[in-house]
Amino acid sequence: MDNLELFKTLPLPGIETGSDVIKEIWAIGGGKGGTGKTFLSTNLGVTLARAGKRVLLVDADLGCANLHTCLGVNPKVTLSDFVQGKVNKIEEVLVETEIPNLALISGAYDYLEISNPKYTQKMKFIRKIHDLNFEYIILDLGAGTSFTNLDFFLSANMGILNVIPEPTSIENTYRFIKSTFYRRFKKVARDPEVKEVVTMAMDEKNRLGIRTPHDLIDYIDTIDEKAGQMLKETIYAFSPKLIVNQVRSKDDITLGFSMRSSCLKYFGIKVDYVGSIEYDDHVWRATKKKRPLLLEYPSSAASRSIERAVKNMLAEEELKFDLILRA
Amino acid sequence: MKRFSDQNHYELLELSYNATWGEIKKAYQLAKRTYSQDSIAPYSLFDANDREMILDRIEEAYKTLIDGKKRKRYNQDILKGSPELDDRTFKDTDESTTGETDDVILLPGQITGEALKQAREKRGVSLEEIADLTKINLAYLQFLEQDHYKNLPVRVYLQSYLQQYAAILKLDSTLVVDGYLESYQQWVEKNELDEG
Ligand SMILES: Nc1ncnc2c1ncn2[C@@H]1O[C@H](COP(=O)(O)OP(=O)(O)OP(=O)(O)O)[C@@H](O)[C@H]1O
Numbered sequence: 001m002d003n004l005e006l007f008k009t010l011p012l013p014g015i016e017t018g019s020d021v022i023k024e025i026w027a028i029g030g031g032k033g034g035t036g037k038t039f040l041s042t043n044l045g046v047t048l049a050r051a052g053k054r055v056l057l058v059d060a061d062l063g064c065a066n067l068h069t070c071l072g073v074n075p076k077v078t079l080s081d082f083v084q085g086k087v088n089k090i091e092e093v094l095v096e097t098e099i100p101n102l103a104l105i106s107g108a109y110d111y112l113e114i115s116n117p118k119y120t121q122k123m124k125f126i127r128k129i130h131d132l133n134f135e136y137i138i139l140d141l142g143a144g145t146s147f148t149n150l151d152f153f154l155s156a157n158m159g160i161l162n163v164i165p166e167p168t169s170i171e172n173t174y175r176f177i178k179s180t181f182y183r184r185f186k187k188v189a190r191d192p193e194v195k196e197v198v199t200m201a202m203d204e205k206n207r208l209g210i211r212t213p214h215d216l217i218d219y220i221d222t223i224d225e226k227a228g229q230m231l232k233e234t235i236y237a238f239s240p241k242l243i244v245n246q247v248r249s250k251d252d253i254t255l256g257f258s259m260r261s262s263c264l265k266y267f268g269i270k271v272d273y274v275g276s277i278e279y280d281d282h283v284w285r286a287t288k289k290k291r292p293l294l295l296e297y298p299s300s301a302a303s304r305s306i307e308r309a310v311k312n313m314l315a316e317e318e319l320k321f322d323l324i325l326r327a
Numbered sequence: 328m329k330r331f332s333d334q335n336h337y338e339l340l341e342l343s344y345n346a347t348w349g350e351i352k353k354a355y356q357l358a359k360r361t362y363s364q365d366s367i368a369p370y371s372l373f374d375a376n377d378r379e380m381i382l383d384r385i386e387e388a389y390k391t392l393i394d395g396k397k398r399k400r401y402n403q404d405i406l407k408g409s410p411e412l413d414d415r416t417f418k419d420t421d422e423s424t425t426g427e428t429d430d431v432i433l434l435p436g437q438i439t440g441e442a443l444k445q446a447r448e449k450r451g452v453s454l455e456e457i458a459d460l461t462k463i464n465l466a467y468l469q470f471l472e473q474d475h476y477k478n479l480p481v482r483v484y485l486q487s488y489l490q491q492y493a494a495i496l497k498l499d500s501t502l503v504v505d506g507y508l509e510s511y512q513q514w515v516e517k518n519e520l521d522e523g
């Protein structure tokens with residue numbers, strides 16, 4: 001099984017843009033550290049690869065890479081080799097895994113200095129990653145709301161928020177949502193005065209009295225109606241998926257529906273609640289063995305939940321509140 | 328997008344206008360739980376005061392919608408135009424039932440914003456009037472008629488806006504909502520492909 005050879009023989013993007021092949025970029029983020037983003041990315045990737053898709057997992061946690069460990073691989077090349085120009089083509093940092101169809105770009109675990117790259121440089125390698133010839137590209141983000149995280153998240157066509165049923169994680173998830181679309185908005189806004197207002201609004205105790213995104217829109221509408229409209233568009237175009245990980249009760253599962261409602265009322269955005277994953281001892285047992293859960297314990301509760309979540313995401317479906325009530 | 332204080336009962340409970348009794352009960356149950364003082368879901372977004380206000384409104388919405396008579400009256404209230412406007416639209420509707428007019432005919436299937444606009448103009452109602460009566464942002468109504476899908480609010484709200492639009496013009500709301508959402512959905516799907 002020589003994945004790498006297979007990847008190398010694939011037509012280079014740009015030469016032939018296989019228009020019949022749909023490419024999906026998924027980014028897994030959500031603010032707080034240790035909620036299971038890497039665990040989830042790994043197993044989403046494995047699920048898709050086992051369903052016959054050509055999948056690339058990218059460790060986008062530039063400061064603190066560990067995706068390779070979850071897959072039990074020891075990569076000789078990493079993203080930093082490309083960023084630093086040690087290799088010329090991004091294809092050269094592709095690493096094969098034990099799973100056919102699943103490739104990895106390992107994070108720069110030995111080069112802290114690239115954890116906060118310059119914007120243009122970052123956008124360049126994000127674009128290069130996007131151009132790679134895979135059906136699914138999964139970006140495992142680091143914790144927090146660094147610009148790098150936000151830019152990776154915004155670059156995806158599906159953003160997945162990983163939350164656990166704890167106030168700290170919930171708070172960070174909302175902060176992540178807010179930072180993400182404020183970031184996007186600042187990138188699209190032209191007027192420096194508008195940019196300035198957005199920056200100020202990021203601070204919850206700003207002197208303009210802007211508390212909610214509604215306030216911000218109203219305020220910007222008064223300076224520049226067109227910019228206000230743009231902010232609305234930005235908000236509506238933003239529709240991330242939500243996965244509640246480490247659930248231990250029915251209440252924990254319901255949390256996803258409640259967060260969906262809170263996001264709609266507060267941000268005016270529609271979050272799709274695509275799945276919940278049990279807190280499951282099999283997860284750490286697999287982690288200890290440096291093996292993906294889906295391979296090591298395919299019939300565990302958490303494995304099945306992940307497969308269900310993937311199914312929902314592929315079918316553009318959501319969890320149904322009815323099912324929880326009846327359960 | 329409306330602030331929760333401007334949302335009507337359906338929008339507040341995230342329900343469609345034709346929600347069944349069971350759906351209303353479930354939505355109420357979830358909403359009450361979501362905004363209760365000990366719920367962690369709205370943590371850092373809505374403080375105790377906000378929650379109290381939302382809960383009061385949820386209570387009011389539920390009491391109204393769950394009671395058949397009250398719901399009917401409420402629907403008439405929010406979905407009805409002014410008496411003056413009623414006169415105008417009523418005449419047309421009346422004639423259309425006799426089938427001898429050039430009144431708006433909406434067929435099942437996809438409906439575009441242009442078709443809606445034509446229907447509205449036949450009724451002699453301006454967009455500003457609709458915006459006034461429904462409190463829907465005029466810009467959204469314009470986007471709606473221009474098939475400016477990208478700028479429209481999320482689906483649950485869009486559905487609610489369409490319903491109110493249809494009701495004011497006395498158009499068949501099921502045809503309008505389903506037909507328009509069909510076009511909208513097609514755009515959503517196409518857009519997803521394009522992005523990929
Ligand atoms: N559903 C679960 N059940 C049990 N343990 C879990 C579950 N999900 C994740 N864990 C455990 O939580 C720990 C953190 O997971 P992981 O490294 O994936 O988090 P992360 O969000 O990527 O963290 P970071 O922000 O530091 O990158 C791991 O030890 C993992 O085994």
Ligand SMILES: [Mg+2]
Pocket residue numbers: 037038039061066140141142
């Ligand atoms: Mg991680």
